[in-house]
Amino acid sequence: MGLLSQGSPLNWEETKKHADHIRKHGIIQFVNIYNKVKDRQKDVLKWGDEVEYMLVELDDKDEKVRIVLNGGEVLETLQEQGENINPNHPTLWRPEYGSYMIEGTPGQPYGGTMSEFNTVEGNMGKRRREASAVLSRNETLCTITAFPRLGCPGFTKPEFPPTPVEKGVSKSLFFPDEAINRHPRFSTLTRNIRHRRGEKVVINVPIFKDKCTPSPFVEVFPEDDGEAERAALPDHIYMDAMGFGMGNCCLQVTFQACSIDEARYLYDQLATFCPIVMALSAASPFYRGYVSDNDCRWGVISASVDDRTQEERGLKPLKNNKYRIFKSRYDSIDSYLSHCSEKYNDIDLTIDEEINKQLLSAGIDKLLAQHIAHLFIRDPLSVFEEKIHLDDENESDHFENLQSTNWQTMRFKPPPPNSDIGWRVEFRPMEVQLTDFENAAYVVFVVLLTRVILSYKLDFVIPLSKVDENMKVAQRRNAVQEGMFYFRNDIFKGCNASVDGNAFAQNGLESDGANEEYTLMSIDTIVNGKEGVFQGLIPILNSYLENMEVDVDTRCTILNYLKLIKKRASGELMTMAKWMREFVSTHPQYKQDSVITDKINYDFFTKCDRIAKGEEQCPELIGNPVNKFK
Known part of the structure; x- marks a missing residue:
């Protein structure tokens, strides 16, 4: 969840006074880091995953499931039993936005050998068992992207009412402040986003129109002071708090590149995969107790932290603000970083001109300068009184303040000051999956893509405007089966290509030579793949594996994972989102009215828990993999 400073948080009015200071010194800190490590080469390949979990209680007596607001205590126990006594502990635990959430990562990053792929699922299993062991009776650890009844009455344990009109942090009609992590960063972000925006955040997700869903679907909110009535759209599920987005769980992967140039190249190439992999991992069709017409959380989380004023959103002429800003600070990337990709930067890029000039005069090239100058059009949102005056040579908190609150599909990450960590990129669009097998499969798939991209110098870049269109398509219901996505025809002809089509023809990978x-x-x-259209990513990965020295056990593991991806893509296996829809639509209590009752939710989580623990098979979702990590 980014930078977690300790201290006395400032409110928005106080934060605003320090915004220029933080931007100024954030740029100085970035330039200092850049100058120290810009020529750094030959960092070894390292990578790691991050899995976000939610804690829930299955109440068998009342047949209800609730999220449990004890993530802080669970996290403290896990850290005390793990990394606090053993620096080499195989798992690390970190806080997340919700007080019912925790994040788990491997204790040490994975390296560059193929055998590392054989340990990912096992480590995820360790995390699940480790955290589950410290939970109370009837509590369980879930990797489910969005809690279906988040924001419904009584959805937390202990139960707390929302505080829409009192001195609350979010002033939500649905989401109590107690469901926010107790670390001051999270409540400060929540309050300051609302204050900066000048109103509560507005999230509207189209409702799925079933046979008995009211048409038009219009809700009445008894506690509303008029704000919800103005903001809620007909035929949409309305939500009004950061927790509806940041309170969801995801799966992320971070890679260390060997140099800054390789990191920039990977950043661009992986950006084009973000919508594809997001659609493949779709796992969040339900919000606030209703069935939506979307399958992914991206638009929800984007709206949940949208701190832009009406002027910045183009609803009023610019008067009190400097910029018209076209996206939320949680959205898809706005510019490529490699010079080979520059011609595909075809969307409006709002930048801070003064910062851009400052970076250019410091010797930073145009593409990287405009990337940073774009991030820095935003204001800092969470500032601590003790962290205003820093040592710019040896600290980077001001840079990270803006960097870590621009939550984009990809994140380009400079090394921390005075560390042995290299240049990194973070792949951020994936939805978390139900089982460790699935999560490992998606992680290995993305890591293998980076190996192929770097080994063959492939080029998947298309105009960024088309990537943005793909992001919209990827979130729609059943996008895997019904969506059409812009994708590059000939991936062997980019300006980075070090091998020609003939080399691939020998491996059965014909370059199609299309004009478009x-x-x-x-x-x-x-x-x-489809003959005469595109080679296909799985065949390319298989060709790569054939040329690598891989032990039999690891090869079988990788092929098992790729089989899952292959079958999800073809429709032979369901995405999590489709499986969830099928579960609800066939539930005996479902009235074809788009409503998810407590009983439906309880039965859903009971089944999910059994599947995640390996107590029940689910061939329509996962197939029949051999679980050697039980």
Whole structure:
């Protein structure tokens, strides 16, 4: 969840006074880091995953499931039993936005050998068992992206009412402040986003229209002071708090590159995969007790932290603000970083001109300078009184203040000051999956893509405007089967290419030589290939594996994971989102009215828990993998 400073948090009015100071010194800190490590080469390949978990209680007596607000205590226990007594403990635990959430990562990053892929699922299993062991009776650890009844009456344990009109942090009609992590960063972010915006955040997700869903679907909010009535759209599920987005769980992967140039290249290439992998991992069709018409959380989380004023959103002429800003601070990337990709930067990029000039005069090239100058059009949101005056040579908190609150599909991460960590990129769009097997499969799939991209110098870059269109398509219901995505035809002809099509023809990977650089393709075509259209990512990965020295056990593990991805892409296996919809639509209590009752939710979590623990099979979702990590 980014920078976690300790101290006395400032309110928005106080924070605003220090915004220029923080931006100024954040840029100085970035330039200092850049100058120290810009020529750094030959960092070894390292990578790691982050899995976010939610804590829930299954109440068998009342047949209800609630999220449990004891994440802080669970986290403290796990850290005391793990890293606090053993620096080499195999798992690390960190806080997340919700007080019912924790984040787990491997204790040490994975390295560059293929055998590392054989340990990912086992480590995820360790995390699940480790955290589960400290929970109370009837409590369980879930990797489910969005709690279906988040914001419904009585959804927390202990139960707390929301505080819409009192001195609350979010002033939500639905989401109590007690569900926010107690670390002051999280409540400060929540309050300051609302104050900066000048109103509560507005989240509207289209409702799924079933046979008995009211049409138009319009809600009445008894505690509303008029703000919700103005903001809620007909035929949409309305939400009004940061917790509805940041309170969801995801799966992320971070890579260390060997140099800054390699990191920039990876950043660009992986950006084009963000919508594809997001659709493949779709796992969040339910919000606030209703079935939505979307399958992914991205638009929800984007709106949940949208601190732009009406002027910045283009609803009023600019008067009190400097910029018209086209996206939330949680959204898809706005510019590529590699010079080979520059011609595909075709969307409006709002930058701070003064910061841009400062970076250029410091010797930073145009593409990297405008990337940072774009991030720094934002204001800092969480400032601590004790952290205003810093040592810019040896600290980076002011830079990270803006860097870590620009939550984009990809994040370009400079090394921390005075560390042995290299240049990194973070892949951020994936939804978390139900089982360790699935989460490991998606992680290994993305890591393998980076190996192939770097080994063959492939080029997947398309105009950023098309990537943005893909992001919209990826969130729609059943996008894996029904969506069409812009994708590059010939991935062997980019300006980075070090091998030609003939080398791939020998391995059965023909370069199709089409005149158009990109076209619309289904995810099945992109992942599995289609003769005369595209080679397919899985065949390319298989070709790569054939040329690598891989022990039999690891090869079997990898092929098992790729089989899951292949079958999800073809529709032979369901995405989590589709499986969730099927569960609800066939539940005996479901009235075809788009409503998820407590009983439906309880039965859903009971089944999910059994599947995640390996007590029940789910071949329509996972197939029949051999679980050697039980």
